[in-house]
Amino acid sequence: MYRTSKETQERKDAKRQLILDTAAKVFAERGYHHTSVKDIAGEAGISVGSFYFYFKGKEELFVELYDSIVLAFQQTTDMVLDIHNFSLPKNMTRVITANLWMYQNRRDIARVMLIEAVGLNPAFEKKRAESIQDSCRSMEEWFKRFKINNPVRIPNERVAALAFESTFHYLVVDWLQSDEERKLTDSAYALSIYNLQALGIQFQEHEIQRYVEETLSMLEEQK
Amino acid sequence: MYRTSKETQERKDAKRQLILDTAAKVFAERGYHHTSVKDIAGEAGISVGSFYFYFKGKEELFVELYDSIVLAFQQTTDMVLDIHNFSLPKNMTRVITANLWMYQNRRDIARVMLIEAVGLNPAFEKKRAESIQDSCRSMEEWFKRFKINNPVRIPNERVAALAFESTFHYLVVDWLQSDEERKLTDSAYALSIYNLQALGIQFQEHEIQRYVEETLSMLEEQK
Amino acid sequence: MYRTSKETQERKDAKRQLILDTAAKVFAERGYHHTSVKDIAGEAGISVGSFYFYFKGKEELFVELYDSIVLAFQQTTDMVLDIHNFSLPKNMTRVITANLWMYQNRRDIARVMLIEAVGLNPAFEKKRAESIQDSCRSMEEWFKRFKINNPVRIPNERVAALAFESTFHYLVVDWLQSDEERKLTDSAYALSIYNLQALGIQFQEHEIQRYVEETLSMLEEQK
Amino acid sequence: MYRTSKETQERKDAKRQLILDTAAKVFAERGYHHTSVKDIAGEAGISVGSFYFYFKGKEELFVELYDSIVLAFQQTTDMVLDIHNFSLPKNMTRVITANLWMYQNRRDIARVMLIEAVGLNPAFEKKRAESIQDSCRSMEEWFKRFKINNPVRIPNERVAALAFESTFHYLVVDWLQSDEERKLTDSAYALSIYNLQALGIQFQEHEIQRYVEETLSMLEEQK
DNA sequence: AATGAATGAGCATTCATTCAT
DNA sequence: GATGAATGAATGCTCATTCAT
Secondary structure, three states: OOOOOHHHHHHHHHHHHHHHHHHHHHHHHHOOOOOOHHHHHHHHOOOHHHHHHHOOOHHHHHHHHHHHHHHHHHHHHHHHOOOOOOOHHHHHHHHHHHHHHHHHHOHHHHHHHHHHOOOOOHHHHHHHHHHHHHHHHHHHHHHHHHHHHOOOOOOOHHHHHHHHHHOOHHHHHHHHHOOOOOOHHHHHHHHHHHHHHHOOOOOOHHHHHHHHHHHHHHHHHHO | OOOOOHHHHHHHHHHHHHHHHHHHHHHHHHOOOOOOHHHHHHHHOOOHHHHHHHOOOHHHHHHHHHHHHHHHHHHHHHHHOOOOOOOHHHHHHHHHHHHHHHHHHOHHHHHHHHHHOOOOOHHHHHHHHHHHHHHHHHHHHHHHHHHHHOOOOOOOHHHHHHHHHHOOHHHHHHHHHOOOOOOHHHHHHHHHHHHHHHOOOOOOHHHHHHHHHHHHHHHHHHO | OOOOOHHHHHHHHHHHHHHHHHHHHHHHHHOOOOOOHHHHHHHHOOOHHHHHHHOOOHHHHHHHHHHHHHHHHHHHHHHHOOOOOOOHHHHHHHHHHHHHHHHHHOHHHHHHHHHHOOOOOHHHHHHHHHHHHHHHHHHHHHHHHHHHHOOOOOOOHHHHHHHHHHOOHHHHHHHHHOOOOOOHHHHHHHHHHHHHHHOOOOOOHHHHHHHHHHHHHHHHHHO | OOOOOHHHHHHHHHHHHHHHHHHHHHHHHHOOOOOOHHHHHHHHOOOHHHHHHHOOOHHHHHHHHHHHHHHHHHHHHHHHOOOOOOOHHHHHHHHHHHHHHHHHHOHHHHHHHHHHOOOOOHHHHHHHHHHHHHHHHHHHHHHHHHHHHOOOOOOOHHHHHHHHHHOOHHHHHHHHHOOOOOOHHHHHHHHHHHHHHHOOOOOOHHHHHHHHHHHHHHHHHHO
16 A cells, blocks of 8 residues: 555554564563464464564564664664774773673563574574674674784684673573572673683773773663 | 393493484484474484383483583593692683584584573573583682682682683584584684683693693593 | 454354264264364364364363253253142153153264263263262252152162163163164153152153153154 | 193183283273273283283273173172072062172272273174173063063063163262262162162062172172 | 464374284 | 384374465
C-alpha cells in the first residue's frame, strides 16, 4: 500500500520492538531452543500469525535481535569513548565499564549474547565470529598505534585483542548464574586493571577508578 | 552372571567410547540440536537401539561427553604442572600451552566445549558454571598465595581468575572458524605474556618461550 | 480476540466431537493400545498436528471420551427415572433397560467402557473405580431407604449395589462378541427380574414387562 | 536331546512356574502394557534370552498365565462342590465363597483376571469371552435342571448365568482399589444371598452362613 | 493487519524378539 | 541351557510455518 503513513509505520516499528524485547526476555528465560514462536507471540500478546507478519521466522528474529544488541553495544561504546583527548587507559576503562554496565542493566540481553547466541547453527556461528572479529579489529588498531609511541610488550596484537574481548566472558556467565543482586559493574575496576596490565600500559590506579566512576555517571544520565 | 569375561567388558567399553567419540565429531559438525540420535548411531555404525543400550539418552550422552572432556583437561593440566619447583610463570605458561594444545588436537572437542556445551538448558548451564568455578578456584588460590611474597597488582583475585580463564575463549572460537590449518599453539606465547603481565608477574621472555616449547614436547611425547 | 464468531467456535466444537467419535470407533475396533494417534487422525481426516491442537494427548483424549460417556449414561438414566411416583421396581427396571439400550445403540461405546477402559494404567484405574463407586452410592441409598418400609433381605447394601452394577458386565461382553444382530435390550426383562428378586423386592411380572417397553419407547422418541 | 531326564524336566517346569508367578506379580503391579519382558526377566532373576527359551513371547506367556488361572479356579470350584448331596443353595454358596477366597489369596491373580486380561487384543478377547461362556454353560445347566423340580422364576437361564458370573466383578475391582486389608470373603454371605434370591431359590439364612464357613475351612486346610 | 486452525516432517525413545557366544 | 548385546519398526508428541477468513 502506498499510504503507509508515518504514523502507521511508527506503530509497526513499535510492535516489532515489542516483539524483539519480548523475545529477548523469553529466550533468556527458557533458551532459544526451548522457546517456541507460540511462546513469544503469547508473551507479547499477539497471535502467531501476527508474528509472521513482522518477522520472517524464528531464526530471522534472533538474528535481528542479535544485530540490534551488537549495535546498541557499539553505540554505547562510541558514546563513552573520548576520541578528542585520546588515552588508552581512559578509553579502555570506559569501554570495559560500559560493557559491564550494559550487561548489568539488561540481564536478558547478556544471556542472549553470551549463551543463547552460541551454537545456534553453523551459519550463525560464522556471523558471530565475524562480529567478534569486528570488535577485535579496532582494538588491534589501538594496540598497534599505541605501541609506536609507548614501550609495551604485546607479542601479537590479534591475540591480545581476542584475549581482551574474551575477558568479559566467564565474569558475566558467572554473574548470570548468581541469583543475588551482585553488581557486575563492581568488577569494572579490577577487570580494567587486568587488561591494562596485560598490555603493559602505564597508568595510575586512582585515575582508573575515576574513569570507571565517570563512565557510570555518564551512562546513568543518558539512560 | 557367568562368562562376563574381561574381554566382553572391554568390547563393551570400546563401543561406549566409540559412541562418545562419534558423538563429539557429529556434534562438532552439525551442532547438538541439529544432530539426531539416529545421526550419531548411523555414523557410529550401530542401530538406535544399541545407542540406547549404552546411553540413557541424548542429553545424558552429552553430559558424559562433557564430563570426560573436563576430566581429560584436568588430567593433562595436572600432568604438565611442575609442583615441585613451583613457579607461577612456568606453571601458568604450561597450563595455557597445554590447553591450546588439547584444543588443537581435538578440534571437535574444542567445538563441543566452547560452543555446543553453551546454552543447552538451564540444568546443564548450572553444571557448566560450576565447572568453570572449579577451574577458577585453584587459580584464585595460586594468585592469593603468590601475592603474599610478590609485589603484584591484583585488585580482586576472583575477577582475575575469571578473566584468565576466559582469555582462551574467542581465541579458540576464532581459530575454529578458520578453515586453514593455522596452529593454535602458536598463540601460546602471546597468550601467556598477556596473562602474566595482567597479573603483574615478573618473567623473562625467553624463559616463557622455553616453557611453551618444553610443554609441547612433553605433550607430544605422551600422546 | 476479535471475530471469534459463534460460528467459528461451533466448527471447532464440531471437530472436537468428530475426533471423539472417531476415536470411540477406532478404539472399539482395534483397542486402545493398538490404536495410534496417527490412526485416529487419519480416520478422522485430519493431521496429527490438528489432533494435538484439539487434545493434549492420546490419554487425555481417552479420559475425555470416558467422561463424556459416563455423563451420557447419567443423563439418560436421569431422563428415564420417575422420581415423582417413585417405585423401586419401576425405576430399577427403567435404569436397567436404559443402560442396555445405550450399549445397544453405541456398540463402540460399550466396548470402550467395558473393555478398553479397563487396565489402562493405575491412575485411570482409580478414576474408573471412583466412577463405579459413584454409581453404587446412589443405588445403596435407594436400597437403604427401601428397606425401611419393606421387608427385604439385603444383608449388605454396598455388596448389593456392587453386585447390581456388575450384573451388566458379562451380558454386554458376551453380546459384543456375537456378530449377529442379537438385541441386547431383549435381555432387559430377564435382567430386571434377576436383580429385583435378588433384592427381595415384590413385583408383578407383567408390570416389569410394561416398564421395559415404556422405557424403550421413551428412549426411541428422544433419540 | 533325547536325554531329558525327569529331573531336568522338573527343573525346567519349576523355572517356567517361577516365570509365570513372577509375571503375575509384575503384571498386577504395573499392568500388562507397562511391563516389558526385560522387567519380568529381571524380576525373576533370569536373562531375557532365558525367558524366550521358556516362552514363545510375551503374549504367549500371558495366555498361559490366564489359562493356568482359569484352571486353578476350575479345580478349586470342583473341589468345594458337593455333587453327591447336590443342593443348589449349598453349591452356589460354596462356589461364590471359593471364588472370593481365591481372589483374596492372590490379589495379583485377581488383578490379572479382572483387569489385565481385559482388552489385550481382539484374539484374546474372543478367548476370554469363550472362557466366560464355559463358566456360564454349567451354571445354565444347573438352573435349568433346578427349575424342573422347583418353582423358581428365571425368565432366561443364559441371562441369569451371565448375571451371576458378573456379580463378582465390581466387588473385586472395588476391593483391589482399597489398600486396606479388608477381607473380600466377608462379602461371601451377602453375595450368596443376592444371587440365591435372584434365582428365586429357597434357603435358610443360617444354613448359607454355615456353607460359607465350611467352605473357608476346607480351603484353608487344603492350602 | 490480525487471527488461529491446520499441516506434517522430524525426533527421542521404547521394546519384543533374535542370535552369536 | 544361558546370556545380553543388537536390532529397527513403531509411536507419541513438537513446532515452525502457512493461509483462509
